[in-house]
Amino acid sequence: MADSRAPRAMRADARRNRDRLLAEARAAFLDHGTDASLEDIAARAGVGVGTLYRHFPTREALLEALLRERFDALTTKARRLAGHSSARDALIAWTLDFVETTTTYRGLTAAVMATLRDPASALHASCEAMRGAGTALLIRAQEAGDVRADVAPVEFLALVAGVSWAGEQMAGGGLRGDRLLPLLFEGLERRD
Incomplete structure (x- = not known):
């Protein structure tokens, strides 16, 4: 029987969203520093802020990535x-x-x-x-x-x-x- 606690692979659309968020965060942090608006990052990535927080629950988690x-x-x-x-x-x-x-x-x-x-x-x-x-x-x-x-x-x-x-x-x-x-x-x- 498979271990139900094993991490699931990320869906392709979730992976794309995460990659876009990271790219936009990198650009926003370069332009505006580490205090750049997370809402703006989400908007630039074409996702809602909830999607950003699902991938990166805190600003530090985004910086860590x-x-x-x-x-x-x-x-x-x-x-x-x-x-x-x-x-x-x-x-x-x-x-x-x-x-x-x-x-x-x-x-x-x-x-x-x-x-x-x-x-x-x-x-x-x-x-x-x-x-x-x-x-x-x-x-x-x-x-x-x-x-x-x-x-x-x-x-x-x-x-x-x-x-x-x-x-x-x-x-x-x-x-x-x-x-x-x-x-x-x-x-x-x-x-x-």
């Missing part, structure tokens, strides 16, 4: 960089990618930081794995003597989130993460 792959890629990259010959270069490379990812949509930096404090959030597990992998790179750089030992992982993440937030606020204003991060790392370097 769009971002999980990116956050998982950051986690994978951090693990791959753990074997890099320069702990400092590995940390910088990962941090540049982190800033690029978290500035994809205006408001995303704040959403990621809030998600890390909320275990019930749909994005929490992906964000936590990403943070853990980045923390391992930080600790490796500290052990190599490349980064000050008195910088706690939560402080490092806050600094990097600050760079992301600044880049987000100054989009188009010439403020770039690839310029700010070297300045940040100069401040993090161990001074004897």
Whole structure:
């Protein structure tokens, strides 16, 4: 006898609706940030708001569907960089990618930081794995003597989130993460 608790395959029309919702959400978040109207997203996808909420019960669930792959890629990259010959270069490379990812949509930096404090959030597990992998790179750089030992992982993440937030606020204003991060790392370097 088949297990009645097994998840059912999504119907073709439901799959199309979900894919349209994701495409329109991506466009709306690019244009208007993470606070874009969910009702507008549903309308642009040609479905009712109830259909949106059936697929994505919360804004965080919609963001999770769009971002999980990116956050998982950051986690994978951090693990791959753990074997890099320069702990400092590995940390910088990962941090540049982190800033690029978290500035994809205006408001995303704040959403990621809030998600890390909320275990019930749909994005929490992906964000936590990403943070853990980045923390391992930080600790490796500290052990190599490349980064000050008195910088706690939560402080490092806050600094990097600050760079992301600044880049987000100054989009188009010439403020770039690839310029700010070297300045940040100069401040993090161990001074004897």
